[in-house]
Amino acid sequence: MRATVIHGPNDIRIEDVPDPVIQYPTDVVLRVVNACICGSDLWAYRGVAQRVAGQRIGHEFLGVVEEVGAEVRGFAKGDFVVAPFVWSDGVCDFCLEGLQTSCPHGGFWGQVGSDGGQGEAVRVPFADGTLVKLPKEAAGDEKLLPGLLALSDVMSTGHHAAVSARVRPGATVAVVGDGAVGLCGVLAAHRLGAGRIIALGRHTARTELARRFGATDVVAERGEAAVEAVKELTGGQGAHAVLEAVGTEESMRTAVSIARDGGAVGYVGVPHGGSAGVDIGQMFGRNVSLNGGVAPARAYIPELLPDVLSGAIEPGLVFDRTVGLDGVPDGYRAMDDRSALKVRIAF
């Protein structure tokens, strides 16, 4: 089969790789229908996150089951499924508690020895614990596919930010980061009943989508000026819930600073700035909480899926470009130079 392979910084190639086969009786092999490129893939693309030359890449995909291991109970050939961005055994303490990202048998698509999502097929370990079934008819529904694909990571991660920030009905919410995760955070906060949603961002196309997703206010400033702007919008108090969807020192500092006393920052941006932006003195004096981390998408997909199927939420709108597999290297370039928000790969 053909799949996306990363050889080094800025070196993404489409190559012939071995066809995946069932290795354990709990595996399935699926044919990928849609995949996409994640903002976090760019950390590898830019050389900030290390990868072994020749490693696969991509962790968001949905597809059709082609082969089924002997011990798989929940899936059959022909099932249409979405995969969360980590696999998990489905039976350990953490999986049963809904924190599948901490499964001791879990793993991340594209890690050495595994298939990545940006390829024609994927061997899925622990299929019963990992995959979520979708309606078969959706597999050919170009209107639904983007939203279902978004459940694999970006929408689930935005939801995790909102849940971690303790968004409640009527709450004032601020979202730091106008990437696809931040935008899905806006959508998730709106879905959870936020009374007011302040989106921080300066790219018009993105802030327009933020408004479509439910943002009531947009703050284009950054740093201290952004903090002042949010304070002014909130009677000096800040936001009850702040979603941090970037992961840099500056974004974390902004997020803590615009949180209302007693409020919470829900952070899902992979931290690349260490803890320097975590102003513990300010957090202590104002009782600002810090919750979040890697999103247990597997736990959230069943909750979010009905709203995607009904059209109540349309997280697929974060995709502003679609490519075929051969277009993936261009897709990385477009996301890297921010000419694309998020790139979908249709096989």
Place this chain on the structure above:
Amino acid sequence: MRATVIHGPNDIRIEDVPDPVIQYPTDVVLRVVNACICGSDLWAYRGVAQRVAGQRIGHEFLGVVEEVGAEVRGFAKGDFVVAPFVWSDGVCDFCLEGLQTSCPHGGFWGQVGSDGGQGEAVRVPFADGTLVKLPKEAAGDEKLLPGLLALSDVMSTGHHAAVSARVRPGATVAVVGDGAVGLCGVLAAHRLGAGRIIALGRHTARTELARRFGATDVVAERGEAAVEAVKELTGGQGAHAVLEAVGTEESMRTAVSIARDGGAVGYVGVPHGGSAGVDIGQMFGRNVSLNGGVAPARAYIPELLPDVLSGAIEPGLVFDRTVGLDGVPDGYRAMDDRSALKVRIAF
């Protein structure tokens, strides 16, 4: 009147100071019956926290109302009351939400221009928003006084750590810090129904009190060895709830490391190590939350008071020495060299 005054590092004196008088119609003046010395007072004593020479000190006290401002509704001369360690107006958004420590009109006993708790009398601003009434007969009850006094800070702060760490019935809890706050954290976790409480500490007198307060296990190791010991006690998983009651970089690092994936650290130790101990990479990957800060004692006292009055909890056991006002400088020395756990001042 006579009161404790700090002139510089290691320079605590008892001096004649002006008698407090009603300055605003919302004030009361009370005669202090009991006060105490806080671990956080030692930061000033050691010169780590700056004080203006001649500033008052002490923020934990209970006493009898002597004079009442014209607009005070809830208190009368002769009432026996306990003060939380900050005053608050009782009517702002934050006071109404139970986060009195964020009251914009609030203040900290001993701040420049105010009375400290370690003196014969105190002018209490916003008495209706600040004070909590106690049974009059308790004022002379030497058995009850220490526990009631503990509500002003140390027990309320331990409770805040437990609440912030999300202690639930049956939870496995770990407490970092064997000072009076950590011990009250053990007591608070026990009161909230923790199934197992691991106290980290190496001073036998303190760990024995921890066991009396409900600790089921004691870990004497520190640093990496402590992390290993807690992991071994918890099947490799760590504690659902970790109470951090020290505030140093090392203690925060330990607290984060012994939290179970998906668990929470409730921190109440005044941070003196910056955020370096907040291992955000580890927190992100394992979804460990960080909650806490300065405890809204005013919100907790009404909840904890009945259990102190009934004897269900005895936080007053953290006091292992009682002095008169003239003994306060000795009390600081004893707490500084750890020959006393917590010193009570009886007037």
